[in-house]
Amino acid sequence: MKTSQSNLFEGISRRLQMTESFELSWQSLNAYGPRYNYWCVAWSGGKDSTTLVTFIIWSIMSGKIKAPKKIFILYADTRLELTPLFYAAQKIMEELAEHGYNVEVVMAPMENRFLCYILGRGVPPPNNATFRWCTSRIKIEPMEVKLKGLVGELGEKVLMLTGVRQGESAIRDQRIIMSCSKNGAECGQGWYQETLPESLCDTLAPILHWRVCHVWEWLKHWAPLPEYGDFSTELIADAYGGDEAEELNARTGCMGCPLTDKDTALDNLLKKTKWEYLAPLKRLRPIYRELRKPQNRLRKTGLEVNNEKNKQRMGPITMAARDWAFNGILAIQNEINAVADKIGMPTVYLLNNEEQIFIRKCWSENLWPNKWTGEEPTGDTPMDTVYADGSVQPLLFGK
Structure with a gap:
């Protein structure tokens, strides 16, 4: 009888399969999720955060993970998203509502919106060298204000779920490596950062270990199926290059972003x-x-x-x-x-x-x-x- 020979490096080099990525995400959510009565999902409309939102809702609906008392989906509307991403987000919001999950849109106040800040107050457009004000003004600060209000109403900390993944940014990856190596934590189990008791939330990145091909496989082939939520996620591919989105491995940003050399x-x-x-x-x-x-x-x-x-x-x-x-x-x-x-x-x-x-x-x-x-x-x-x-x-x- 023919026997297979084990590979000394198999445990190190073998890549995770799609279903294995699912399983690791469920393990992290089931391990840390029950510690909190309320979850928040930070959704930007991009490929990773959309994967996170739709995967979590399907996982709850299919009984793979236990739902908290309530899950809050917070969509960060910068008013500058590429049209296909914005259009897809609107469709997915409607579909989430059909599943019983309402999305709260988080937007900067009028005076801090990108074009209002520039054309109304006269503040110059941001630049990478000395004056990069945009991300904090139109995305981070509004989300923090929303989170503070939410935690104040609930009277307890929430679990913030993010779509952070390894490989998206070399700088961000370094932070992930440092965090995951703390106390011997494993990256594949999700990035769990426990903050001080008086802070707003603890953070978990359930799809940290997903390969980019798994993200596209989910968005283009799994999530659109009725048995996986019937979400309009295939629309997102257009903003990343259409049929070649996975091969291009592109990132999206704001329309006409002044911080980049090329659109x-x-x-x-x-x-x-x-x-x-x-x-x-x-x-x-x-x-x-x-x-x-x-x-x-x-x-x-x-x-x-x-x-x-x-x-x-x-x-x-x-x-x-x-x-x-x-x-x-x-x-x-x-x-x-x-x-x-x-x-x-x-x-x-x-x-x-x-x-x-x-x-x-x-x-x-x-x-x-x-x-x-x-x-x-x-x-x-x-x-x-x-x-x-x-x-x-x-x-x-x-x-």
Whole structure:
């Protein structure tokens, strides 16, 4: 009788199969879930968090894990998601409601929304070097406020479930490795971070060990089946490259994200014929770049009475530049929606009516960031150099 020879490295090198990934997720949820009466799921609409949401709900429905007293699904709406992701999220919300699970939409207050903050208050678009304010303003802070209110009402800590996975980000992976190695914890069992008793939540990442191919297999082939929840998850693939989404292994971000050198996700999306009408979105990043130029921003003279080291720092966007960008963004929106209405595709609202009214109100009230009046010169105005110690070097050739 033929016998198979064991491989010395099999336990190390063998990759998890789909059903094994399921099993490990159930083990972590069944191990830590019962310690909490309430669970929260942080849902961004991307591939990993959508996998998490739909997998957990199906696991509860199929009896694989025991449901808590209540599960709160919190959808982070940044107002900047790629159209297929936003459209898919709306469909999945409806399907979750049919299963008896309502989704709470978490959104930044009007004054902190991305375009309102830029065009209304005049704060320059974020950049990676010195001024990356967007993620905290439009995603982290609103979710924290929501969580604080929720925990305050419940009177106890909740278990926050996240879609963090190994391999998504090298920086994030390092944090995962450090956390998982604590007390000999195993990454495959899910990332469990127990926080201080007075904090809002403890965190568990049930799909930490899932390979990216398992995520796509779930979204494209399993979750859409009636026996696995009948979710519209296959729509998400378009935002990551369509049929080639898994091979591209792309990441998505905000529409026209000013923090990246290329609109990779949008470029992949526009290769699909049905989404070609979104091509005007490519004009967003040039608008953001233009707003950061000196001629479109104010600048301190350096002669003001203050203790700032950077005496002549660049500051907010001029009113004229805000108006120019506002009209340019509305033109993009109108151009897209005119075609969308003709071909029966989802419309895009970069600035809805409420946000437009808010921005115009900011202008009428002459709103500027703190410590700015609007009377400062523009950044391209020639002026004497003022150093941190207050000394002045006059212009070589005069003003």
